[in-house]
Amino acid sequence: MNFLYPIFLIGxxxxxxxxxxxxxxRHTHKQQLFSSLMFLKESKPRYQKRSKIEHWLLLLxxxxxxxxxALAFTRPFFGKPLQTMPGAAINRKVILIDTSAxxxxxGLWPQVLSRVNSVLHDVEIDDRLCVMTFDRQPRTLIxxxxxxxxxxxxxxxxxxxQVNDITPTWxxxxxxxxxxxxxxxxxxxxxxxxxxxxxxxxxxxxxxLQQGARLDLLHTFQWPQEIHLVTEKxxxxxxxxxxxxxxAEQNIYSSPEEKTQRRVxxxxxxxxxxxRFVLNWNSxxxxxxxxxxxxxxxGQSVVVNxxxxxxxxxxxxxxxxDHPFDNQHFASAPVRHQLNIIYLGDENIEDPDNMSxxxxxxMPPTRLLDPQVRILPxxxxxxxxxxxxxxxxxxxxxxxxxxxxxxxxxxxxxxxILVVMKTPELANTICALTGQKQLAAxxxxxxxYAMLSELDLNHPVLKPFDDPRYGDFTQIHFxxxxxxxxxxxxxxxVMARFDNGxxxxxxxxxxxxxxxxxxxGWHPTDSQLARSTKFVPLLYSILEFAGAVRNRQFxxxxxxxxxxxxxxxxESSKLLVHRPDNSNTTLDLNQESYFQPDMPGxxxxxxxxxxxxxxxxxxAQESQITPMTxxxxxxxxxxxxxxxxxxxxxxxxxxxxxxxxxxxESQQKLWRWILLATTLALLLETVLAGWxxxxxxxxxxxxx
Numbered sequence: 001m002n003f004l005y006p007i008f009l010i011g012x013x014x015x016x017x018x019x020x021x022x023x024x025x026r027h028t029h030k031q032q033l034f035s036s037l038m039f040l041k042e043s044k045p046r047y048q049k050r051s052k053i054e055h056w057l058l059l060l061x062x063x064x065x066x067x068x069x070a071l072a073f074t075r076p077f078f079g080k081p082l083q084t085m086p087g088a089a090i091n092r093k094v095i096l097i098d099t100s101a102x103x104x105x106x107g108l109w110p111q112v113l114s115r116v117n118s119v120l121h122d123v124e125i126d127d128r129l130c131v132m133t134f135d136r137q138p139r140t141l142i143x144x145x146x147x148x149x150x151x152x153x154x155x156x157x158x159x160x161x162q163v164n165d166i167t168p169t170w171x172x173x174x175x176x177x178x179x180x181x182x183x184x185x186x187x188x189x190x191x192x193x194x195x196x197x198x199x200x201x202x203x204x205x206x207x208x209l210q211q212g213a214r215l216d217l218l219h220t221f222q223w224p225q226e227i228h229l230v231t232e233k234x235x236x237x238x239x240x241x242x243x244x245x246x247x248a249e250q251n252i253y254s255s256p257e258e259k260t261q262r263r264v265x266x267x268x269x270x271x272x273x274x275x276r277f278v279l280n281w282n283s284x285x286x287x288x289x290x291x292x293x294x295x296x297x298x299g300q301s302v303v304v305n306x307x308x309x310x311x312x313x314x315x316x317x318x319x320x321x322d323h324p325f326d327n328q329h330f331a332s333a334p335v336r337h338q339l340n341i342i343y344l345g346d347e348n349i350e351d352p353d354n355m356s357x358x359x360x361x362x363m364p365p366t367r368l369l370d371p372q373v374r375i376l377p378x379x380x381x382x383x384x385x386x387x388x389x390x391x392x393x394x395x396x397x398x399x400x401x402x403x404x405x406x407x408x409x410x411x412x413x414x415x416x417i418l419v420v421m422k423t424p425e426l427a428n429t430i431c432a433l434t435g436q437k438q439l440a441a442x443x444x445x446x447x448x449y450a451m452l453s454e455l456d457l458n459h460p461v462l463k464p465f466d467d468p469r470y471g472d473f474t475q476i477h478f479x480x481x482x483x484x485x486x487x488x489x490x491x492x493x494v495m496a497r498f499d500n501g502x503x504x505x506x507x508x509x510x511x512x513x514x515x516x517x518x519x520x521g522w523h524p525t526d527s528q529l530a531r532s533t534k535f536v537p538l539l540y541s542i543l544e545f546a547g548a549v550r551n552r553q554f555x556x557x558x559x560x561x562x563x564x565x566x567x568x569x570x571e572s573s574k575l576l577v578h579r580p581d582n583s584n585t586t587l588d589l590n591q592e593s594y595f596q597p598d599m600p601g602x603x604x605x606x607x608x609x610x611x612x613x614x615x616x617x618x619x620a621q622e623s624q625i626t627p628m629t630x631x632x633x634x635x636x637x638x639x640x641x642x643x644x645x646x647x648x649x650x651x652x653x654x655x656x657x658x659x660x661x662x663x664x665e666s667q668q669k670l671w672r673w674i675l676l677a678t679t680l681a682l683l684l685e686t687v688l689a690g691w692x693x694x695x696x697x698x699x700x701x702x703x704x
Contacts, residue, residue, distance in 0.1 A: 412511030
């Protein structure tokens with residue numbers, strides 16, 4: 001039981017008065033004088049101390065009446081869960097806890113636990129609360145409805161236990177997604193009690209607010225002005241943080257024997273107190289590598305060249321800063337890929353007047369690519385050729401009928417064929433491969449020469465030339481070409497035309513595959529293309545457009561999804577994944593065709609016959625640990641908590657608690673029943689006292 005005015009309990013002391021009166025003295029109430037006693041000396045009646053209390057029931061009734069009267073003035077009420085008073089105002093809050101990689105710095109996570117407990121202490125019993133964590137994706141720890149269903153006395157302990165079980169991840173900080181998710185949670189929260197009103201709506205952010213946090217989505221997001229952000233910034237004692245990034249190789253098509261140095265960019269934090277760091281490869285003990293001392297001023301970055309790592313697994317590390325969470329960079333050695341190319345043309349590969357001569361010269365083995373060009377006569381059957389291992393086909397002469405169907409199936413399976421029209425008769429081959437009914441073609445020999453114009457530099461094949469330094473094709477002269485009637489090819493896309501408007505290079509679809517057509521050859525009889533600086537880049541661009549040459553992603557980052565190569569599913573639908581922590585997991589390609597790493601290091605994905613090696617690093621933005629200011633958040637439209645209206649202070653909380661207590665006491669009105677009991681006790685005491693007064697009692701010298 002609780003009391004609205006407990007000070008009136010002091011009145012219960014009055015219960016001792018009747019007890020004292022009953023214990024100390026006793027006197028007669030009525031006296032009768034007789035005439036025979038008039039000559040005697042009058043004496044006062046003698047008071048007597050009682051050794052025991054008479055009329056216990058009367059005494060108890062009097063004491064009970066005093067106790068009940070004092071209790072009624074205290075306005076008691078029972079301490080059951082508070083009923084919300086009509087029209088009560090509550091708060092709706094979302095706690096956002098940052099669990100990104102930058103929170104792995106020493107000393108930050110204990111601060112998070114302390115701040116969470118502090119915020120939970122300020123939450124009132126009727127407030128609506130949601131707890132979320134975020135890094136690359138927001139996750140809900142407990143929603144508003146789950147919070148409401150929890151026992152009020154256990155809420156803080158349950159949330160604290162759940163937060164204690166969380167550890168920071170290796171993912172980047174997508175603060176914009178977290179803000180939007182928190183706002184959506186607030187906007188979708190519904191309150192069943194119509195007597196409640198919302199006093200404030202807050203997002204309480206517990207984060208280090210590092211500069212690398214992503215905020216891009218807030219540019220196009222309208223922040224609700226009624227939802228305010230309260231920042232609980234977590235700070236680290238040490239400020240020096242050096243990070244490193246292994247840059248891509250500048251010449252990936254260099255010869256296999258060429259040993260190129262690797263370039264590394266090292267960045268120092270703006271508020272760093274140290275400038276010298278040590279850089280080296282983390283290699284096995286049996287392989288000796290030299291360390292390199294690097295000087296990086298605060299807030300700047302430098303690029304240094306280091307020798308290539310001696311092992312296939314390359315782990316670069318830097319030491320000398322305060323935070324080691326981003327001091328390692330993982331890279332895998334380039335994997336050489338064999339590309340099988342079939343050239344269908346009856347030519348002598350050693351003759352410089354033939355296209356195959358220049359094709360062979362344009363595709364030497366490199367560090368990343370091993371082209372294998374196979375010259376086949378167009379009349380030779382392709383039945384014995386395993387086209388599944390062929391990445392690209394070039395048709396330079398009209399095909400034999402039996403090869404038409406084979407290449408048509410190859411084309412429709414999603415592959416790409418390059419047709420170089422040395423003669424107008426190749427129009428028949430184009431019709432057979434694409435399913436066109438007819439295609440008119442004629443050979444054209446300009447008076448002097450033809451030049452390229454109207455190049456579509458937005459097309460994937462010509463996109464590498466979309467630069468004023470490389471986009472000039474006017475120096476290439478074409479002596480003859482084959483004019484095609486585009487009305488017969490309504491779905492063709494012209495990449496380039498000759499200066500008279502005739503199509504020069506074009507692409508068209510054929511089932512799931514694509515056909516690339518050059519209306520003039522690159523050999524000296526037709527043009528100067530093979531002897532120009534544009535030939536090799538154009539050829540490799542066509543190969544990339546065909547998917548035969550893929551520039552494999554150089555770096556992979558934690559949390560990013562990347563697709564596995566299609567051929568791996570042909571070997572096995574279930575893959576074994578070896579993780580950096582020496583654990584193994586299984587990847588089922590029937591359910592998902594991508595892989596998403598959750599920690600930095602080397603991953604090996606093992607199929608039935610082949611293995612894939614991936615080097616995964618944390619996002620470079622996580623190394624930008626300098627805290628941002630709240631003013632920077634305001635520039636994105638974030639509504640901050642007003643300075644004059646902080647979180648509810650103790651005076652406001654006490655006032656609201658008192659109002660709730662008064663509402664609860666007003667609902668119960670126990671004082672009425674107590675006054676009724678007091679009245680009954682007094683009535684009973686009156687009746688009992690009257691009855692006892694009529695009972696004859698002895699008196700000394702007085703007749704009653």
